[in-house]
Amino acid sequence: MAADVVDLIMQDHREVERLFDELKNHPEKRKGLVPVLTTLLSAHSRAEESAVYPAAAAEAGETDDVAHSQEEHIEADQLLAKLADTDPESADFDKVLQNLVDAVTHHVEEEETKVLPGMRANLSQDRRLELAEAFAASRKEHLGDQPDDITRDQLLQQARNADISGVSSLDKDALQKKLQQEAGE
Structure with missing residues (x-):
């Protein structure tokens, strides 16, 4: 029997936990594992945002929880980008990693x-x-994407998922700042 979307999402969650x-526990592997983690998390987030969150909100009645989850994705993207920019051998790496893990x-x-x-409970098999x-x-x-590879259309989807209106006229940079601001509140 094929896995349903909940099972696939949870499989990704377990893989991210394993990578964490x-x-x-293996600082010598960090240089090679950071790109793996950023790629997996970026692809996972974009897939949830485009394929799952709209259905969870509209069809499963999870509107508020989806909006909150979307805000957490925006925060995770920022932390992931910071981790990717941090030298794995630097003293800051453990702190940046722990912030992302948390x-x-x-x-x-x-x-x-x-x-x-x-x-x-609310969607058929x-x-x-x-x-x-x-x-x-x-x-x-999206496998291979990094947090900074996000497009304006993907940012607009994030805004819809987070129930943020009045952003359709913003350019990519302004939209990204607005989303980060809203997620930080």
């Missing part, structure tokens, strides 16, 4: 206790399988 453990762990716990159970295909295709499309 590797980064914490933020993503919090996000995963909330998503797995609120959004994902709501999707499992067939719909979850459809979303799994869309999630996997989007994740594959």
